[in-house]
Amino acid sequence: MISKVNLKEKLSLFDDRWSPKIVGELNDSYVKLVKVKGEFHWHHHANEDELFLVLKGRLLMKLQYQELWIEEGEFVIIPKGVEHLPVAEEEVHLMLLEPKSTLNTGNVRSERTIDNPAWI
């Protein structure tokens, strides 16, 4: 059996922030949902491009030489190797798409590192 995924329904299942949940897998990548608020920390992913689609709110994506406001219904792709810092003044709901090998904190290990994100 193949199941569909309702994004709002999945988002209603958790409240913790900066902790991506897996909602789908395809071609060695995961689709994840995450709620964020506040500032993450600078990091990059050595081998993985990462897509951020804003489902609710607006995300400030700081890069080394530019800043991008990503609004609801917009996405940005951060290529491998590019330092980035996601910031959310208010809570933001995101859909992420990234290879299964992706660590949320990239090259930096911190108290925010999630080694084995859970399926919901």
Next chain:
Amino acid sequence: MISKVNLKEKLSLFDDRWSPKIVGELNDSYVKLVKVKGEFHWHHHANEDELFLVLKGRLLMKLQYQELWIEEGEFVIIPKGVEHLPVAEEEVHLMLLEPKSTLNTGNVRSERTIDNPAWI
């Protein structure tokens, strides 16, 4: 420079149906947008899993042994090898995620085959 992508803005740039447009690339995959109405034809993709996220309308995804209605804000992932037939009673707007090697008509070559989808 890294650019963001606004889905509605990109969707406003074309009207032709069953003709996916590329709006992003990551990890050897493309993000595409497509407008569909009516019935496609049965096909499968030998080596590619394919994600369909409904941005507007509702899509009926027929599979060999089940049917799934995919509503706005929902997605379904069709694994490689699985025969599927997308049907749209009214126009549906979709975001697709699939490997660059994916041919829209999969194992079937028809007048609907698009060999080189365009970037918009």
